[in-house]
Amino acid sequence: xxxxxxxxxxxxxxxxxxxxxxxxxxxxxxxxxxxxxxxxxxxxxxxxxxxxxxxxxxxxxxxxxxxxxxxxxxxxxxxxxxxxxxxxxxxxxxxxxxxxxxxxxxxxxxxxxxxxxxxxxxxxxxxxxxxxxxxxxxxxxxxxxxxxxxxxxxxxxxxxxxxxxxxxxxxxxxxxxxxxxxxxxxxxxxxxxxxxxxxxxxxxxxxxxxxxxxxxxxxxxxxxxxxxxxxxxxxxxxxxxxxxxxxxxxxxxxxxxxxxxxxxxxxxxxxxxxxxxxxxxxxxxxxxxxxxxxxxxxxxxxxxxxxxxxxxxxxxxxxxxxxxxxxxxxxxxxxxxxxxxxxxxxxxxxxxxxxxxxxxxxxxxxxxxxxxxxxxxxxxxxxxxxxxxxxxxxxxxxxxxxxxxxxxxxxxxxxxxxxxxxxxxxxxxxxxxxxxxxxxxxxxxxxxxxxxxxxxxxxxxxxxxxxxxxxxxxxxxxxxxxxxxxxxxxxxxxxxxxxxxxxxxxxxxxxxxxxxxxxxxxxxxxxxxxxxxxxxxxxxxxxxxxxxxxxxxxxxxxxxxxxxxxxxxxxxxxxxxxxxxxxxxxxxxxxxxxxxxxxxxxxxxxxxxxxxxxxxxxxxxxxxxxxxxxxxxxxxxxxxxxxxxxxxxxxxxxxxxxxxx
Numbered sequence: 001x002x003x004x005x006x007x008x009x010x011x012x013x014x015x016x017x018x019x020x021x022x023x024x025x026x027x028x029x030x031x032x033x034x035x036x037x038x039x040x041x042x043x044x045x046x047x048x049x050x051x052x053x054x055x056x057x058x059x060x061x062x063x064x065x066x067x068x069x070x071x072x073x074x075x076x077x078x079x080x081x082x083x084x085x086x087x088x089x090x091x092x093x094x095x096x097x098x099x100x101x102x103x104x105x106x107x108x109x110x111x112x113x114x115x116x117x118x119x120x121x122x123x124x125x126x127x128x129x130x131x132x133x134x135x136x137x138x139x140x141x142x143x144x145x146x147x148x149x150x151x152x153x154x155x156x157x158x159x160x161x162x163x164x165x166x167x168x169x170x171x172x173x174x175x176x177x178x179x180x181x182x183x184x185x186x187x188x189x190x191x192x193x194x195x196x197x198x199x200x201x202x203x204x205x206x207x208x209x210x211x212x213x214x215x216x217x218x219x220x221x222x223x224x225x226x227x228x229x230x231x232x233x234x235x236x237x238x239x240x241x242x243x244x245x246x247x248x249x250x251x252x253x254x255x256x257x258x259x260x261x262x263x264x265x266x267x268x269x270x271x272x273x274x275x276x277x278x279x280x281x282x283x284x285x286x287x288x289x290x291x292x293x294x295x296x297x298x299x300x301x302x303x304x305x306x307x308x309x310x311x312x313x314x315x316x317x318x319x320x321x322x323x324x325x326x327x328x329x330x331x332x333x334x335x336x337x338x339x340x341x342x343x344x345x346x347x348x349x350x351x352x353x354x355x356x357x358x359x360x361x362x363x364x365x366x367x368x369x370x371x372x373x374x375x376x377x378x379x380x381x382x383x384x385x386x387x388x389x390x391x392x393x394x395x396x397x398x399x400x401x402x403x404x405x406x407x408x409x410x411x412x413x414x415x416x417x418x419x420x421x422x423x424x425x426x427x428x429x430x431x432x433x434x435x436x437x438x439x440x441x442x443x444x445x446x447x448x449x450x451x452x453x454x455x456x457x458x459x460x461x462x463x464x465x466x467x468x469x470x471x472x473x474x475x476x477x478x479x480x481x482x483x484x485x486x487x488x489x490x491x492x493x494x495x496x497x498x499x500x501x502x503x504x505x506x507x508x509x510x511x512x513x514x515x516x517x518x519x520x521x522x523x524x525x526x527x528x529x530x531x532x533x534x535x536x537x538x539x540x541x542x543x544x545x546x547x548x549x550x551x552x553x554x555x556x557x558x559x560x561x562x563x564x565x566x567x568x569x570x571x572x573x574x575x576x577x578x579x580x581x582x583x584x585x586x587x588x589x590x591x592x593x594x595x596x597x598x599x600x601x602x603x604x605x606x607x608x609x610x611x612x613x614x615x616x617x618x619x620x621x622x623x624x625x626x627x628x629x630x631x632x633x634x635x636x637x638x639x640x641x642x643x644x645x646x647x648x649x650x651x652x653x654x655x656x657x658x659x660x661x
Contacts, residue, residue, distance in 0.1 A: 024595065027060045041606055042593055052612035055088045056592050070098050075588040076579075077603060084578040086585060091608075093578035094316035109154055109185040114142045116178055126153060127415030131162045132169040134184065135412050148186060155183035248311050250275065250289065250325045253353040262311045269307035275327050283343040285558045286350070288330035288550075291323045303543075304330060304550045316578070329353055331554040332464030334485045336454035340447070351450045354457045355379055361410050363460055369413060373422075375453055376408040377429035382449040383408070391443040394430060396423045458486075466551045467492075470538040481538060483551045485558075489526070489536075503536060504528050507559040512552055514545055514568035524548060582609045 024034045024042070031047045034056075044056050055061075061071045069075065072089035084095045114122045123141020126132050134151040137143045154162045156172040157180060173180055249259045250271065258278075260271050268289050276284045290302040291314075305314060305325075317323075329350045333339040340347040357363060358375050383403065384394045399405065405422070406414060413422065434443045436452065444452070457463060465484035480492040482500050488508075490500035504526070513525040522545035526536040540548060549566055556564040579585060584607040589596040594604060 021595065024056075024591070029057060029059060032057055039604075039606075040594060041604070042595060043612055053088075054593075054608070054612065061592070073098050074590070074593065076585045077588075078579060078586075086581065086587070090320060091581045092316065092320065093581050095578050096316060109183050112143075112146045112182045112184055114146065114180050114182065116176070116180075117142050122173065122176075122180060125416050126170060126173070127166070127412075132164070132166050135415055147182075147184060151184035151186060153182060153184055155181075157181050246311070246315070248315070248325060250327050252327050253349060253356055260311075264310065264312050266311050267307065268305045268309050268311065268314065271311070272307060272327075279345060279349065281343060281346050281349070283339060283346045285554070285561075286329045286331050286333065286339070286346060288328065288554065290326050290328050290330060292326055294322055294324050302326070302328070302330075304547050304554075306546065306550060331551075331558045332458075332485055333558075334458075336458060337451060340451065347450075351454060354454060355408075358457075359406075359408065359410055361412060363457075363462060364410075364412070366461055367410075371456065372410050372413060373425055374429055375456060376405075376410075377426055377433065378444075378449045378453045378456075379408045380426070381430060381433045381444060382446045382453070385446040385449070391434075396426045396430070466547070468538075468540055468544045468548050470540045470544075481540075481548070483548070483555065485555060489552075506552060506555045509552065509556060509564060511565045511567060512549055514549060514566065516542065516569050526552075583607070584609070 021034055021036070021042075028034060028044070033045045033047065034042055035045060035052075036042050041054075044053050045051075046053070046057075055072050058071050069085070072087055074086040074088065076084055076086055076093075078084055082095065083097075084093055085098055086093050087098070116122055120138050120141040123138040123143040124134050124147050125136040127135045131152040131154060134143075134147050134149060134153065137147050137149060152162070153169060154160070156169060157176065159172065161169045161172065246263070247259050247261050248271065249257055251257050252275075258275065260266075260274065262270075272284075272287060272289060276287060281287065288307075289305045291305060292302055314320075329346070332350070336347065336350065339350065358367065358372060358379075361367075380396075380399050381391075381394060384399065385391070387402075389398070396405075399408070400423075405426075409422070409426075417425075433449070436444055436448075463484065463486070465482055465487070468481045468483075470479060470481050482490040482492055483506065484490070487500055487502060488505040489503045491503050492500050508528055509526060510529040511527040513527070515523045515525075517523055517539070520542060521539055522542050524538045524540060524545050526538075528534045528536070538548075549568075553564045553566065556562070584605060586603045587593065587606055589602075589604050
């Protein structure tokens, strides 16, 4: 039989209480029921999946239910009286107060009415299958401001098309002569299906015999929990119940993933050093670890990590279940040819990164169709040579059959261009590779193709650039600071022009000073000794200020091989980590956790070390409001991990007990 958290027979269900179980049940969607443990802690049962969760479904969460916290967060107090926060979504804890961002909730469907334009039609391009996805929205067209790239088309004129083929959806839209009614929804993007398979048995044995500060590991956990958990936003139980050590998973541009085991003292720089050593990189100043938001369609939004920060600090950030860590060339070379001469391994990695960025459309929308196809032709040429295909036998038909065009051509082009036209253009561009050598060679070598590829990439305006919205302290005019290897430090004033105005070269900086204004804003002062008395003072958000300094430090080190002096206030981040999720906590009761709506209600003790399990709930609230009580021979397990005789149940004992079913 399966152990379960049971109902407290002494729990009162009268309507006289502040919040009754019936009132909570009325707000749940069909298929969900609310239950209580022996110490009155509420939990929620999903009948369709047969799983339990400490948190309710996301659709009933609001500012009142969550007391101003994002979905799945709970407030608690440590033994020293400090407030920390529990994240039930990814099962982590942190002292950093989570910012209320309702963007973490699953996107809700939107009803859209579009009127056909005589020239632009409905103003959007759709692609993919089951569901059909909005790929492009024409600027100034009927869909501008109503549809978003990536929207899933769920209904067309009240007809469910979520599982319909693309041709049928397109026919329905085209059949609408004057207007069309759509139901669309932004997707939830996850990358939890990727798993590392780097370590062989020999490597594992070697690492065990010679442990290092940064080590490989199989699983991915943060504070004892998965960084990218398999459970949905509506929650789920703990899984195997096995406590795994802290592990960070890093995605490489060559398609591999590496997992690093870390302790409380392991820093981002330790992981960088380990990766650079394993990949035999010499020009290490180009590389950094970055975080990518996997729930957004903005694939070009990457956040640099400070090499001096500990991985525990990175893992404690709110929303880590929506992030993944990448190892990238963050500080790009001004001339890719110089990088090839200094460090061929770094050059090869940078080439792979740029190829991935083009295919994944990180350079969109500035990367024009003709340039993207020229890059695809160079990539195809290089890839075929690397796979021992003779230049004379490189054809689009062969590439499409052996490798697939999606490896070289951006998705949007594959879905918008007619395949016949795409093949024709690529065939023409492949022939151009025979006329670009400028020597006696009949065609480009693999290295020449890579150099041409990166040369084209380096001409893009966003090549290696980072933008930071800011307000000038003196003028209060909204503008953007742009830092790039070619333009240096530039300023873009949105009201005047989109053209960057040069301010200074990065290597001209003598010092950067950061002063914290409040919990949201910081003032960054750039000192330029080449211009006497010239100081550039900027007001930016705190996290933007941190990344701006990292970008300036990175390019300054790249250009001068020296460290940029930075003066800033001491870091007030709490070094000590919050209590682990799978342990005992003193929490502040809320409506969803204890049915309390009184702000002054006393704190409660709860233990999440024992996961929730469900067979047949001892007592449940039916949709008609009645209560049933069933007999059970299992012992009542309280949420604090002890039975009615105060015996502590270990995780191992629970696993054995579950195996008796």
